[in-house]
Amino acid sequence: MxxxxxxxxxxxxxxxxxxxxxxxxxxxxxxxxxxxxxxxxxxxxxxxxxxxxxxxxxxxxxxxxxxxxxxxxxxxxxxxxxxxxxxxxxxxxxxxxxxxxxxxxxxxxxxxxxxxxxxxxxxxxxxxxxxxxxxxxxxxxxxxxxxxxxxxxxxxxxxxxxxxxxxxxxxxxxxxxxxxxxxxxxxxxxxxxxxxxxxxxxxxxxxxxxxxxxxxxxxxxxxxxxxxxxxxxxxxxxxxxxxxxxxxxxxxxxxxxxxxxxxxxxxxxxxxxxxxxxxxxxxxxxxxxxxxxxxxxxxxxxxxxxxxxxxxxxxxxxxxxxxxxxxxxxxxxxxxxxxxxxxxxxxxxxxxxxELDEDSVSHDQFTKEAIAVDKGIFSWSRSGEPILTNIKLKVPEGSLVAVVGQVGSGKSSLISALLGEMELMDGQVNVRGSVAYVPQQAWIQNSTVKGNILFSKDFNESRYRKVIDACALGPDLEILPGGDETEIGEKGINISGGQKQRVSLARAVYQDCQVYLLDDPLSAVDAHVGRHIFDHVVGPNGLLKRKTRLLVTNSVAYLQQMDTIVVLKNGEISEMGTFRELLSHKAAFAEFILTYLNDPNVSSELDPDSLHELQRQLTGVSDATLSDGSDHDLMSEPTNSPGVERTPSFRRRRRKRNSLVKTLSLEFENPSKKTLANVLDNQRLTEDEQAMSGSVKWSVLSCYLRACxxxxxxxxxxxxxxxxxxxxxxxxxxSMWSNDKPGPNGTVDSSLxxxxxxxxxxxxxxxxxxxxxxxxxxxxxxxxxxxxxxxxxxxxxxxxxxxxxxxxxxxxxxxxxxxxxxxxxxxxxxxxxxxxxxxxxxxxxxxxxxxxxxxxxxxxxxxxxxxxxxxxxxxxxxxxxxxxxxxxxxxxxxxxxxxxxxxxxxxxxxxxxxxxxxxxxxxxxxxxxxxxxxxxxxxxxxxxxxxxxxxxxxxxxxxxxxxxxxxxxxxxxxxxxxxxxxxxxxxxxxxxxxxxxxxxxxxxxxxxxELEAEAPKTIEGNRPSPDWPLHGRVRFCDYATRYRAGLPLVLRDLNCQINANEKVGIVGRTGAGKSSMTLALFRIIEATAGSIVIDDQVIGQIGLHDLRSQLTIIPQDPVLFTGPLRMNLDPFDRYTDEEVWRSLEHAHLKDYVMSLPSGLQHDCAEGGENLSVGQRQLVCLARALLRKSKILVLDEATAAVDLETDDLIQATIRTEFADSTVITIAHRLNTIMDYDRVLVLDNGTIKELDTPEALLKDQDSIFYGMAKDTGLV
Structure with a gap:
């Protein structure tokens, strides 16, 4: 090559x-x-x-x-x-x-x-x-x-x-x-x-x-x-x-x-x-x-x-x-x-x-299989170590194939290999027909919703409407001020992660290709929306039913409907077959199913008949599998990891929760920027840059002169x-010299x-x-x-x-x-x-x-x-x-x-x-x-x-x-x-x-x-004590806010108190103001009226850095920067290496980091591209563990990760932040069902605030209505 x-x-x-x-x-x-x-x-x-x-x-x-x-x-x-x-x-x-x-x-x-x-x-x-x-x-x-x-x-x-x-x-x-x-x-x-x-x-x-x-x-x-x-x-x-x-x-x-x-x-x-x-x-x-x-x-x-x-x-x-x-x-x-x-x-x-080797993936139109990989060995660079080895895969035309495996096992790499994005070190790859691709992290253009979906393809209204409905985008388009003509901004900044993923999926479906490579597009949506998309798009009766589909997923709910399931472990295909075939093997996949049947995140996705059938088929599998240690670590139960235990109070509430309701899961899109879009006068988010006119002002020249x-x-x-x-x-x-007249002898006086x-x-x-x-x-x-x-x-x-x-x-x-x-x-x-x-x-x-x-x-x-x-x-x-x-x-x-x-x-x-x-x-x-x-x-x-x-x-x-x-x-x-x-x-x-x-x-x-600046970083006359907040008590007092002057209020008349060490989930329908509430807590948006008090300190009276440095948030999208891993965890060098390693251990990353040649000095690529999405999210968890703040906010932190990573994060938060106040914006309702209280927002106001049990008993409550809307109660 x-x-x-x-x-x-x-x-x-x-x-x-x-x-x-x-x-x-x-x-x-x-x-x-x-x-x-x-x-x-x-x-x-x-x-x-x-x-x-x-x-x-x-x-x-x-x-x-x-x-x-x-x-x-x-x-x-x-x-x-x-x-x-x-x-x-x-x-x-x-x-x-x-x-x-x-x-x-x-x-x-x-x-x-x-x-x-x-x-x-x-x-x-x-x-x-x-x-x-x-x-x-x-x-x-x-x-x-x-x-x-x-x-x-x-x-x-x-x-x-x-x-x-x-x-x-x-x-x-x-x-x-x-x-x-x-x-x-x-x-x-x-x-x-x-x-x-x-x-x-x-x-x-x-x-x-x-x-x-x-x-x-x-x-x-x-x-x-x-x-x-x-x-x-x-x-x-x-x-x-x-x-x-x-x-x-x-x-x-x-x-x-x-x-x-x-x-x-x-x-x-x-x-x-x-x-x-x-x-x-x-x-x-x-x-x-x-x-x-x-x-x-x-x-x-x-x-x-x-x-x-x-x-x-x-x-x-x-x-x-x-x-x-x-x-x-x-x-x-x-x-x-x-x-x-x-x-x-x-x-x-x-x-x-x-450059990419354009010949690494052939496109022979006369082969039987839509996708065929024979003894494929793949690497990210020609001189690098193989990431995928001995890949043998044949996918018949029109079949539905699932790819499962733990974080870092090579699922996304396999998709990249089929796209030709990896170096083919050995073997052969053939993909027949046109290809559509949905990445794990959606790529959105700075364009309208419609422009992102059409992606230059001719507009066909009938097909377009079918795609919108199948991808569950209809309600979202009704909310956006310009409908599908709304500009959704650079990288989709004014829509949520779930909406971005559905726009990305809609783009792929509208292209009407022959082969679909779907890199876990359902991980960012709740079970109800995911089921809708699977049934209407990906599944046997969806819009793509006649297409070849390769779906990366760890959702057990969909695996039974797959034609073939591919199990990846450490860059190799450890098992492959139908759902029943893999269960009958009683190997790693069977253990994975058995382990996750006990996890409410997964079991709630299955109907009772399917659940009973699986338990019957798996009888006896556990002992046989566990006694055979060959593949025991493929997808081990995250919550049983060393150092991670559920506290008794959490276990009690989880048992109560299971007696009350099946797992409730509902996607609520991040409204923080979407609410902003709602109040814009038109559908444009970014305006064209305007050229100034006239001569350059003296103030500009003066500025340069002073700088000199x-x-x-x-x-x-x-x-x-x-x-x-x-x-x-x-x-x-x-001139005077040239006018000097020479003397009689034709020379000029030498002294002159x-x-x-x-x-x-x-x-x-x-x-x-x-x-x-x-x-x-x-x-x-x-x-x-x-x-x-x-x-x-x-x-x-x-x-x-x-x-x-x-x-x-x-x-x-x-x-x-x-x-x-x-x-x-x-x-x-x-x-x-x-x-x-x-x-x-x-x-x-x-x-x-x-x-x-x-x-x-x-x-x-x-x-x-x-x-x-x-x-x-x-x-x-x-x-x-x-x-x-x-x-x-x-x-x-x-x-x-x-x-x-x-x-x-x-x-x-x-x-x-x-x-x-x-x-x-x-x-x-x-x-x-x-x-x-x-x-x-x-x-x-x-x-x-x-x-x-x-x-x-x-x-x-x-x-x-x-x-x-x-x-x-x-x-x-x-x-x-x-x-x-x-x-x-x-x-x-x-x-x-x-x-x-x-x-x-x-x-x-x-x-x-000369841009308008935020509030001061510190206010010397009013700095909180170094150990503030000592308790973590949060109180909203007649609080109201808007994104900019002249725009409508996004939160109004908020009055509530979150007690010290309390675990509170925030839920609400689209545009309710959930993320606005957390942004207000960090003063990303400032108060229009009222105040927020943390441990008797009005946060509007202290500097932004004094406030934000004492709070911790795990955001929905993990962000890493170029440089050593340690710098990404501790840019101020405030913590010892021992403390950093301890945080990595609790975040379940210690073994992985220790396996890296440079350890803590491992260079992260731009955006953390050399780590998987799950690993990036665990790095964010390690950051939070290092800070060990008394107040932790989770803003849909597990929306873009698989179930295993989600469970790892949830389990660690329950133990390591047991003595902290935890505020969670719920992506999956099951993650907050064992919380102390649930706060329900609607149209920027607090409608309900009580324990999950109490709210579910009241059939007139909004919270109960959310559960009913999903068909789970």
């Missing part, structure tokens, strides 16, 4: 016309493929060159024409200076020279803007292709590769790395263009100064190794920084996915600290890279000056006859200025090249990750003023020459110091701003209430922490550095030209007004386009995250093409804003180039007009600096607008730092 490597193959985006994007050439960009030549190492570079090389070369042609045209201007300047110096009486010659310079300048504009246009289009196509190929690869990753690759890492690739590659085409041409331009300039300089130019060249050569070392160090720093950035975004993504658990457990601080530590490492790498960039920038920025100084010094010192006249000085200076751009841009070119190389390396590494530090801007201004003064004085001094040279050199040193100071000040201030603003962003986000996370897509938040933070880290410092250097250059140029020809001031004001008007018009549009670009990036990231989490479902249904098309559509929508943005940039550049050409025209005209009153040196100075102003002027306006558009990132970050 060969490892597949992926390369970019023909990814291409057709051009965008004046109005909108044309359709992609999907075949050209379509997929990632293995290289044709298997002997060659896949190369991202080769793929990019093959795809984009031709169009990129066109940009190179324009760049070459631009560079050659630029070198014409100094030759015309030489003629103009000679004309003025010789006082030529033929004025028309001067005007011809000036006109020629103007025409050359305009021609340069044509070539320059075409070069930029082609480069930007190439970059746009490149980013589109890279994002597309990464998305396609994400859909093909093997399961082991997915576990190694976090959502945050992939988001980083498409947000940061793809953007760096998008920017690269503009700079890559400088790799060959800069040396060519420098070489040609040196050639022409040789014509002016002769061998003296070699002295200047020596300076240049000395800087190359220095900057080479800087580039090498910077590359390593870039790799480190991106590694830390990946780690930070990975942590952020996990934090956002588990934010509710963090708040309930008051764990925000350790996770904030963890992210800030990772950010600190990233900042240190960024800071060192910034200092290296500053050093590199100063060396290259000063290169033209040092070359000029060295060349002039060598020229005048080499011979007394060498006089630096105006022609030689200013033609040379013009050539030095032409060299200035490639030399000054070389650091940026090297930086961008390094970043591009690093990004390509990171993307290549991702594209080389292991108060000494930042005064320091920069001081350094800039020093630079302008020294640069202006240097230019004027050179030495003074000229020394002062010229000294002024250059001052320029160097000013440039260095400015660069380091920017580096220090911007890095500080990055650190401060990220910390504020993180803190503000963590302090936001849960309602913010419920209504804000994760991708939108991640966008702030990825693209916007990257703008802070990289774009703003780079833009600011270029802006300040070019701005000071333009100011110096205007001063020099005005000094040389004062009449020039007459056109400065009109041209200045033109520039200001142009800049204002441009910035308004550019800023808004940048906002739109940022907003349209968020859906891309959200779609990526949604895809990665649901890859197995997408692949199972064969929906890759549809999701790829949607990803392409989202990228195109984002590229629209970018495309119009760079068209706007080209318009701006053309206008500024024309203004710059006009400055050249006026400077030349005024020099010709005043040729009789000014010297050749002054004229040369004026025109020389006019020639260079075009480039600088363009960069000033571009960088000014870039700065304002980049500040939009600060605006977006600031938006999240």
């Amino acid at each position: 060969t490892n597949k490597h992926t390369v970019l193959n023909g990814a291409y985006l057709n051009n965008v016309d004046d109005n909108e994007r044309r359709q992609h050439d999907q075949q050209a960009r379509a997929t990632t493929t293995s290289p044709r030549d298997k002997t060659r190492q896949p190369s991202m570079w080769r793929a990019l060159i093959r795809t984009f090389g031709g169009y990129f070369a066109i940009g190179g042609v324009f760049k070459l024409c631009y560079d050659l045209t630029t070198l014409i201007s100094p030759q015309i300047l030489s003629l103009l200076i000679t004309f003025i110096g010789t006082k030529d009486p033929l004025a028309w010659r001067g005007y011809v020279y000036v006109a020629a310079m103007f025409i050359v300048a305009c021609t340069r504009t044509v070539f320059s803007q075409n070069h930029w246009h082609v480069g930007l289009v190439t970059g746009m196509r490149l980013r589109t292709a890279i994002v597309g190929v990464i998305y396609r690869k994400a859909l093909r990753l093997s399961t082991s590769a997915r576990r190694e690759t976090s959502v945050g890492e992939i988001v980083n690739l498409i947000s940061v790395d793809a953007q760096k590659l998008q920017d690269s085409p503009l700079f890559l041409h400088l790799i060959w263009s800069a040396p060519l331009t420098i070489a040609l300039c040196l050639y022409f300089l040789w014509q002016e100064l002769g061998p003296s130019v070699l002295a200047g060249l020596l300076f240049m050569l000395l800087m190359i190794p220095v900057n080479g070392v800087i580039a090498q160090v910077t590359r390593k720093l870039q790799v480190s920084q991106m590694k830390f950035k990946d780690g930070r975004l990975k942590l952020m993504n996990e934090l956002l996915n588990g934010i509710k658990v963090l708040k309930l457990y008051a764990w925000e601080d350790p996770f904030e600290k963890q992210i800030l530590e990772m950010r600190g490492k990233e900042i240190r790498a960024l800071q060192t890279a910034a200092y290296m960039d500053a050093g590199s920038a100063i060396s290259w920025f000063m290169a033209p000056y040092l070359v000029a100084l060295g060349s002039f010094a060598a020229y005048v010192l080499s011979s007394p006859d060498n006089v630096l006249d105006a022609n030689k000085a200013f033609v040379s200076l013009a050539l030095f200025n032409i060299m200035n751009f490639p030399l000054s841009m070389l650091p940026a070119t090297l930086a961008y090249t390094v970043q591009a190389v690093v990004s390509i390396g990171r993307i290549s590494k991702f594209l080389r990750r292991e 530090g108060y000494v930042f801007w005064p320091g920069i201004v001081a350094w800039c003023l020093l630079f302008v003064v020294s640069q202006t004085m240097t230019n004027i001094w050179l 020459r030495d003074i000229r040279l020394e002062v010229y050199g000294g002024l250059g040193v001052i320029q160097a110091v000013a440039t260095l100071g400015q660069s380091f000040a920017i580096a220090i201030g911007c890095v500080r701003a990055s650190r401060v603003l990220h910390a504020r962003l993180l803190h503000g986000m963590l302090r936001a209430p849960m309602s913010f996370f419920d209504t804000t897509p994760t991708g939108r938040i991640v966008n702030r922490f990825s693209k916007d933070v990257d703008t802070l880290d990289v774009s703003i410092p780079f833009t600011l550095r270029i802006l300040m250097s070019t701005l000071t250059s333009v100011i110096g140029t205007i001063i020099v030209i005005s000094y040389s020809t004062p009449i020039f001031l007459s056109v400065v004001i009109p041209l200045g007004l033109d520039i200001v008007l142009l800049q204002r018009f441009y910035v308004c549009s550019a800023r808004q386009l940048r906002r739109i670009d940022s907003i349209r990036r968020s859906p891309i990231y959200a779609h990526f995250g949604e895809t990665v989490t649901g890859t197995s479902s997408i692949r199972a249904y064969g929906q890759q093409r549809r999701f790829i098309d949607h990803s392409d559509f989202l990228v195109d929508e984002n590229q629209k804003a970018y495309f119009f943005s760079f068209l706007l940039n080209r318009w701006r550049a053309v206008c500024l180039d024309l203004i710059g050409s006009s400055i050249v025209l006026f400077a030349g005209l005024f020099a010709v007009l005043e040729r009789d009153t000014i010297s050749a040196g002054i004229a040369g100075l004026s025109v020389t600096y006019a020639l260079q102003v075009t480039e600088s002027l363009n960069m000033v306006v571009k960088m000014t607008s870039e700065m304002e558009t980049n500040i939009v990132a600060v605006e977006r970050i600031n938006e999240y730092t």
Whole structure:
């Protein structure tokens, strides 16, 4: 089995016309493929060159024409200076020279803007292709590769790395263009100064190794920084996915600290890279000056006859200025090249990750069996240990097969193997026909209920209604405000776990496939709903009766109706056969049935006749089985585990309960978010992100300035003023030097020459110091701003209430922490550095030209007004386009995250093409804003180039007009600096607008730092004692609450007391307010009226962390984070290893953890993916055991686990929390029948509160009605 490597193959985006994007050439960009030549190492570079090389070369042609045209201007300047110096009486010659310079300048504009246009289009196509190929690869990753690759890492690739590659085409041409331009300039300089130019060249050569070392160090720093950035975004993504658990457990601080530590490492790498960039920038920025100084010094010192006249000085200076751009841009070119190389390396590494072997599962349509596995050995990775071994399975078409086994036995792995999600190490697998898959943890899209069910399949109303009814979704749709058109939010955040599972099942049923792989979909629903779904969907008379069904379940109630039962143990099939056959074997399955017949969770699911028949068949099995210890541990009775006993009071109440009623089980969906949905004005939960408009507010700029530090801007201004003064004085001094008249012997006085040279050199040193100071000040201030603003962003986000996370897509938040933070880290410092250097250059140029020809001031004001008007018009549009670009990036990231989490479902249904098309559509929508943005940039550049050409025209005209009153040196100075102003002027306006558009990132970050915060974590003047609560007594006093201001009350007039150590179950129909009551206890939602008192302490008067850290909840959905298992249990390191091991022992996980090579340091994958759902829930139990709080809340904690795990959890809670107050939201009513009291909620008010026995005796009670509704009483 060969490892597949992926390369970019023909990814291409057709051009965008004046109005909108044309359709992609999907075949050209379509997929990632293995290289044709298997002997060659896949190369991202080769793929990019093959795809984009031709169009990129066109940009190179324009760049070459631009560079050659630029070198014409100094030759015309030489003629103009000679004309003025010789006082030529033929004025028309001067005007011809000036006109020629103007025409050359305009021609340069044509070539320059075409070069930029082609480069930007190439970059746009490149980013589109890279994002597309990464998305396609994400859909093909093997399961082991997915576990190694976090959502945050992939988001980083498409947000940061793809953007760096998008920017690269503009700079890559400088790799060959800069040396060519420098070489040609040196050639022409040789014509002016002769061998003296070699002295200047020596300076240049000395800087190359220095900057080479800087580039090498910077590359390593870039790799480190991106590694830390990946780690930070990975942590952020996990934090956002588990934010509710963090708040309930008051764990925000350790996770904030963890992210800030990772950010600190990233900042240190960024800071060192910034200092290296500053050093590199100063060396290259000063290169033209040092070359000029060295060349002039060598020229005048080499011979007394060498006089630096105006022609030689200013033609040379013009050539030095032409060299200035490639030399000054070389650091940026090297930086961008390094970043591009690093990004390509990171993307290549991702594209080389292991892919699923598409041939591991064959789809032979001519086999007899619908599913056939022969001697299958499966692993999660090609180098990993086998998880399933010696699997032999044949499933006839149309049969119903159950897969049973204990937690971790390999049930879900078997389903994954049949889907092709595991590596086939040996054997053969064939699945005939189309496949539908229902995962154990439902995958829900951020879409409507209807959209999730249809899943792109054509709407058939008759079939749709049948599916809704069969999956028991009708009553739920009546409650939702928009019916089946209600948006159910990212990951289904506003519906319960049971509802999610039924939507997931309805999706599978509606697809009308031939093979159905159902991974325990009935575990999250009660026996009544489960029976309805089994009878109407899965069972022999259900909608799927003619389909092949493989059902993972541990429910005995359904096993008798199975055609075949497969028993898994330790990754192997220990038994297989019909229900009666397995009973007759009197082996592990028979023991499992016998054990669980005594468990009310199971026995209540069977009718009396079936129960009696089973007991008759199993007579004598127990002794025989128990005396044969071969398979005794397959599914041993959890409640008989060491260290777990039921207290006498619990046993008495359970006996009473069994005499009163069969096991009562009823699913009540979590209404906490669903109630929120009920009161929304429309069916939309999340609103589209709106782009702000208008200029960036001063408060935003002020925020950034403060983040940079108060000494930042005064320091920069001081350094800039020093630079302008020294640069202006240097230019004027050179003009004075060139006007020195040689003596009668044709030489200049040596003492005057030495003074000229020394002062010229000294002024250059001052320029160097000013440039260095400015660069380091920017580096220090911007890095500080990055650190401060990220910390504020993180803190503000963590302090936001849960309602913010419920209504804000994760991708939108991640966008702030990825693209916007990257703008802070990289774009703003780079833009600011270029802006300040070019701005000071333009100011110096205007001063020099005005000094040389004062009449020039007459056109400065009109041209200045033109520039200001142009800049204002441009910035308004550019800023808004940048906002739109940022907003349209968020859906891309959200779609990526949604895809990665649901890859197995997408692949199972064969929906890759549809999701790829949607990803392409989202990228195109984002590229629209970018495309119009760079068209706007080209318009701006053309206008500024024309203004710059006009400055050249006026400077030349005024020099010709005043040729009789000014010297050749002054004229040369004026025109020389006019020639260079075009480039600088363009960069000033571009960088000014870039700065304002980049500040939009600060605006977006600031938006999240100013979110409405929760109550304080602690209130120093009112902190409870360390041992609070001592008793665990809870009292609701006239309590009422709502989710947000202006919405209806979800709880009202609650008055009750839960006594110390009392066990109370909370029940109620859908939307009654059960989960709202527990959320109120943790102050996830705050009181509107009344109060909650715990041990005489009003909880609204203490800090949130003081409250939440003293309570414990076991939530319905187990949440684990990347990192050691011990960190997941004890992030504060408050407990000893001995205490942690004890909690694992009581949670029945000790043996499993001890079997792991790393023990407590075992690395949990993102979301705990390398543990089964049951094991994750037991980890949550271990957390609760560690905290040992006086108040424990179970919010449908066993809804998503099998019966064995449920019983383990219940048994442990009865013993370990015997001295604690336990509040349980009932998923299965049997779990609370031995509680002290039951609280019945209806429409947000308490209707009943009494013992279970008393409520069941009263046939008019709501509680009795619930039992009657299930048909059990």
